[in-house]
Amino acid sequence: MEKTVLGLIEEVKILSKDREETILAKIDTGADKSSIDMALASKLGLNLIKTIRIKSAEGKSVRPVVNAKLILAGREVEDLFTLSNRKKLRHQVLIGQNILKKGFIIDPNKE
Numbered sequence: 001m002e003k004t005v006l007g008l009i010e011e012v013k014i015l016s017k018d019r020e021e022t023i024l025a026k027i028d029t030g031a032d033k034s035s036i037d038m039a040l041a042s043k044l045g046l047n048l049i050k051t052i053r054i055k056s057a058e059g060k061s062v063r064p065v066v067n068a069k070l071i072l073a074g075r076e077v078e079d080l081f082t083l084s085n086r087k088k089l090r091h092q093v094l095i096g097q098n099i100l101k102k103g104f105i106i107d108p109n110k111e
Contacts, residue, residue: 003103004073007110012093013071016044023092025072027106031096034079037086040093041066046081054082077102 012025014036021044033054036046046066053062063082070077072095079099086092100106 003105004075005107005110006073006095006100006104008106008108009091010072010095012095014040014044014093015069015071016046019044025093025095026091027095027100029097029100029106031094032098034081034096034099035063035084035086035094036066036068036081037092038064038083039087041068041081041083044068048083049080052082056084072099073104075103 006027008027009024010027011022013020013022021040023040046068048064049067050065051062052065053060063084065080065082067078068081077099079102081093086094
């Protein structure tokens, strides 16, 4: 399988049944799970499927989880995203290892 090269920030198109949103996402190899802002998930109508316990920079917590489909570097990918309040953060979406393991590599020099 040929690997797709990503930079540290990538444009993603998040798809839902009747909506889509194109935004910049942070690529984070240190994050096990991908994350999406609660308000954005609500705006797109993404349905809650479960909750999980996670460890993050803020400590341990329980987060809701949604299934989301997105287009990243021209590839359609579907996986689980935890929900968090990312309003104060620069990027509403964080792409973690659960998606990166699907054939992506990171080049920090890529613009």
